[in-house]
Amino acid sequence: MGLAPTPVATREIPARAGLEAARRARGPESPKWGATILFLAPAGVLLLVFLIYPALYTVLLSFNRGRNGIFNEWVGLDNYARLFSDADFLNFSTFPPSGALWNNVLWLVFYVSIVIFLGLIIAVVAARVRYEALLKAIVFVPMAIAATALAVIWKFVYSPDANIGLLNAILGGIGVAPIPWLGDQNIVNFALIAVGIWGSVGFATVILSAAVKSIPAEVIESARVEGANERQIFFRMILPMVSLPISVLAVTLVVNVIKLFDLIFVMTGGGPGKASQVIAFTMYQQAFEAGQFGYGSAVAVVMLVLLTPIMIFNVRRFRTGSVT
């Protein structure tokens, strides 16, 4: 949770229980309409009013100037054209590229891979010591606390004042001048990604630890008897057997990245300048600080489009789950 978007954490992970199990359930032959409506109406009404209707409204509004959030001037693809020519959103003219969407790419590459890597290493290594449960609890705690609190904790660690910030105090101890971790536009994204990693590794560790432990000890043992070394056991046996949980975890982390907001908003406000903005931040800022509802809607639609492949992946997985 540390990284706000995590309810999705588990959101896109269909359990294998397919539709078949429910189909087997022997309900009464003809539907009882009264009871059905009673049980489904509250959820149905809320989903229609707060998810489905707003999603359609936002898609339409993204083709409109949308002042005050109403349909006042049809502009076609104008909002999208402006968005993708906006250097603050995506800028390939410099090296390295920059812009909010590019920052999401940075998060995607570094956050997702390092969280999985560290989570797997900690899960495998901690399984060999007696204090495993304690260590996993320590690493997991950031998942319980708000991204807002994570932001305060790490703003403190990153403080440029060596009397306050631990990192710069350590650097000062070895004679290095203080580094403005959050104030330098070349460093800020990596400083934020490090906080994101810190907040999510516990989640990866707990998931992967369960997966690693489901590998029968005899299998590992017999490989060892036949002369396999630790590295071979890790790469040839453990890794392939946890590839499914890893893919599930990767999807979760990708969703986290697309929805990332709270941490950035509290830690840097997108700054310095606009150096650490991400797509969800752009949406909030365009719609609510700049009052550009049509333009903000276009950003929300881009988010929806980015999440659509995962949506299709989930639905597919769920349907195939019902076949097997």
Place this chain on the structure above:
Amino acid sequence: MTVLAEGMAGSRPRTPAGRAVAALNRTAIHVFLALIGLVWLVPTLGLFVTSFRPRADIQSTGWWDIVNLHLTLENYSQVLQAQGMLQAFLNTIFITVPSTLLPLAICAMAAYAFSWMRFPFRDSLFLIVVGLLMVPVQVAFIPVLTGMRELLPDLQLTRNYGAIWLAHTAFALPFGIFLLRNFFITLPPDMIEAARIDGASDVNIFRNIVVPVSVPAIAAYGIFQFLWVWNDLLMALVFVQDSTKYPMTRAIQSLLSQYGTEWHLLAAGAFLLMVVPLIVFFSLQRYFVQGLLAGSIK
């Protein structure tokens, strides 16, 4: 649970050289894990210590200077009273409790229908719910705000808690329905069937059989939703417009933008925000982890 660990312990090398390598490896493992433990503990610990240090001390020395440690509760009383964090704490509770109980009830009902009732297009409707899992909350911001202004001007939902309760509830539904339905379909069909033969209605089966036997799953989901709402900032930014009703996340965010270097206030505020989730975490760790992981491991 310890299958792998035992397996590894069972493979002790037999030669002295092999034992030396193993000992070295074990030391390396302990050093690595100790390092991980430190990196994950120290940042939080530092802020915790700071929250009890007097303002003047914080400005002059780092929290690690434990030789001259003076502790005070002044920061907490100042942030609670002068900075209105007590009100924000209550606001967080006012926002969180209904935003947890409403989805619990509504999700459980819908999940029951999707698992144990028969109606046309049931599975297609359920696949739509699975699809809705991925709809980002951002798509609701503009329509819900403007729609509420247009359609329900008298209710002023963003001036009170109406908007945030409903928005949290609605966006919790796809996941909650999905999660609980996956649990409900694992209940033994004979149990439900027997009740039906005895003439029990769906309402009775739901209330007297399905809900009581599903308490662990419902609790896991409830804890998850509770923490999600408690920790949320984004939804509160958009759907709570009255500054006297701001939750703690928002109060801390504005504290930070106003007094970015007043660490005595920020540290105390952040711990007030963290205290309830930490209590939940340490007292209900099993349910908590289940809630977060539910569905991810078969």
